[in-house]
Amino acid sequence: MSNRRPPTLDPYDPLGIDDLLQPEEIAIRDTVRSMLASEVDPYVAEWFETGDLPARDLMRAFGKVGLLGMHLDGYGCAGTSATAYGIACLELEAADSGIRSMVSVQGSLAMYAIWAFGSEDQKQTWLPRMASGEAVGCFGLTEPDAGSDPASMRTVARQDAGGDWILNGTKMWITNGSIADVAVVWAQTEEAGSGRGVRGFVVPTETPGFTGTTIKHKMSLRASVTAELVLDDVRLPADAVLPEVTGMRGPLSCLSEARYGIVWGAMGAARSSYEAARSYAGTRTQFGAPIAGFQLTQAKLADMSLELNKGILLALHLGRRKDTVGLRPEQVSYGKLNNVREALEICRTSRTILGANGISLEYPVIRHMNNLESVLTYEGTSEMHTLIVGQALTGQAAFRPSQS
Ligand code: FAD
Numbered sequence: 425m426s427n428r429r430p431p432t433l434d435p436y437d438p439l440g441i442d443d444l445l446q447p448e449e450i451a452i453r454d455t456v457r458s459m460l461a462s463e464v465d466p467y468v469a470e471w472f473e474t475g476d477l478p479a480r481d482l483m484r485a486f487g488k489v490g491l492l493g494m495h496l497d498g499y500g501c502a503g504t505s506a507t508a509y510g511i512a513c514l515e516l517e518a519a520d521s522g523i524r525s526m527v528s529v530q531g532s533l534a535m536y537a538i539w540a541f542g543s544e545d546q547k548q549t550w551l552p553r554m555a556s557g558e559a560v561g562c563f564g565l566t567e568p569d570a571g572s573d574p575a576s577m578r579t580v581a582r583q584d585a586g587g588d589w590i591l592n593g594t595k596m597w598i599t600n601g602s603i604a605d606v607a608v609v610w611a612q613t614e615e616a617g618s619g620r621g622v623r624g625f626v627v628p629t630e631t632p633g634f635t636g637t638t639i640k641h642k643m644s645l646r647a648s649v650t651a652e653l654v655l656d657d658v659r660l661p662a663d664a665v666l667p668e669v670t671g672m673r674g675p676l677s678c679l680s681e682a683r684y685g686i687v688w689g690a691m692g693a694a695r696s697s698y699e700a701a702r703s704y705a706g707t708r709t710q711f712g713a714p715i716a717g718f719q720l721t722q723a724k725l726a727d728m729s730l731e732l733n734k735g736i737l738l739a740l741h742l743g744r745r746k747d748t749v750g751l752r753p754e755q756v757s758y759g760k761l762n763n764v765r766e767a768l769e770i771c772r773t774s775r776t777i778l779g780a781n782g783i784s785l786e787y788p789v790i791r792h793m794n795n796l797e798s799v800l801t802y803e804g805t806s807e808m809h810t811l812i813v814g815q816a817l818t819g820q821a822a823f824r825p826s827q828s
Pocket residue numbers: 529563564565566568570571572573596597598599600644645650798801802803804805806807808822823824
């Protein structure tokens with residue numbers, strides 16, 4: 425039995441999770457945190473309120489510190505571990521889910537698609553510029569009538585006699601869509617519905633027939649650009665197709681990358697809200713005592729701290745597996761389902777601790793809470809991830825109504 429006296433408990437890290445991190449992971453975390461403290465934190469509530477994000481400036485700033493496509497190798501990317509990338513996602517989302525979304529879509533969706541499935545020419549053309557933040561990318565999968573079931577997409581690509589591709593269709597809810605220089609667009613090349621003929625296309629957004637229009641009136645992810653893309657006879661050369669993948673495996677592999685970042689990111693929004701609530705509870709006095717001294721408040725803080733730290737441990741476990749044996753998509757679903765659900769609950773509980781102040785943008789809590797409503801839905805809704813986990817556990821797919 426050890427007689428060692430454990431170190432004093434740190435309320436910011438009660439389980440000592442930092443001891444599980446490598447020095448370079450802590451260094452990356454500190455770099456990202458201090459960059460966000462100067463470039464994002466002071467302004468993000470205003471960006472959220474006005475719905476105006478200086479997205480291109482931010483993208484360049486993120487490129488400078490190597491955050492874009494940071495877990496990819498070569499082509500100007502930082503080539504860090506998946507765990508280090510996850511840690512960066514947590515810090516980014518502690519600032520705002522919209523900021524993390526911008527980086528995720530650039531690195532895990534648009535860049536990853538080109539990196540994993542693109543030709544050498546496509547990689548050379550786009551990846552270094554995207555890694556530096558000079559070029560912005562987006563990822564067009566969802567459509568007005570195809571969300572959870574993207575294989576039912578209606579966007580079509582047909583090849584003419586000369587070999588050119590002609591794309592027609594509409595993509596909806598596309599992050600970075602109206603500011604992008606390049607869109608990775610998924611389209612049917614065979615009959616709709618089966619998903620077998622789905623191919624990815626690298627579409628420079630200046631191509632005639634391509635339009636990206638910003639979606640207004642969002643109450644969530646307001647510090648993020650979301651757009652509708654219209655492709656009206658967009659003509660592309662034969663080599664615009666991503667050559668290395670056919671079928672739904674293409675977009676689904678990219679989504680798995682981005683969902684992995686969300687497993688970490690959601691805990692960032694949760695941490696920021698929890699810390700705001702813990703600090704507020706220590707200074708807010710009612711009935712002659714700080715509300716932190718009431719048992720009901722302590723029960724809330726204790727439960728939040730449990731879920732927050734369990735969520736970070738889950739993210740770290742998945743990160744270490746991704747860096748060693750790799751992750752199954754179902755394991756990513758475990759992480760996304762649990763961590764987004766718990767993060768949302770932590771934000772809602774934090775909101776109650778702040779009372780009326782909880783609804784003000786003076787504090788980060790309501791912003792994180794509203795943002796997480798989008799995070800719960802995008803990259804696979806919580807229902808879809810429940811069904812993925814359910815299928816993994818039972819061997820039965822329950823995505824479609826049973827045929828009787
Ligand atoms: P639907 O699929 O219509 O689902 C509606 C409801 O029905 C949900 O609760 C869903 O879980 C439920 N449901 C559906 N099918 C089943 C079933 N079989 N069993 C049980 N319940 C079911 N997409 C992109 O391609 N690129 C992006 O960059 C992007 N960014 C986004 C940014 C934001 C802010 C938002 C909100 C969305 C973004 N999306 C993006 C789209 C997102 O991925 C979709 O919204 C998501 O996949 C859900 O699709 P849907 O909204 O059409 O909902």
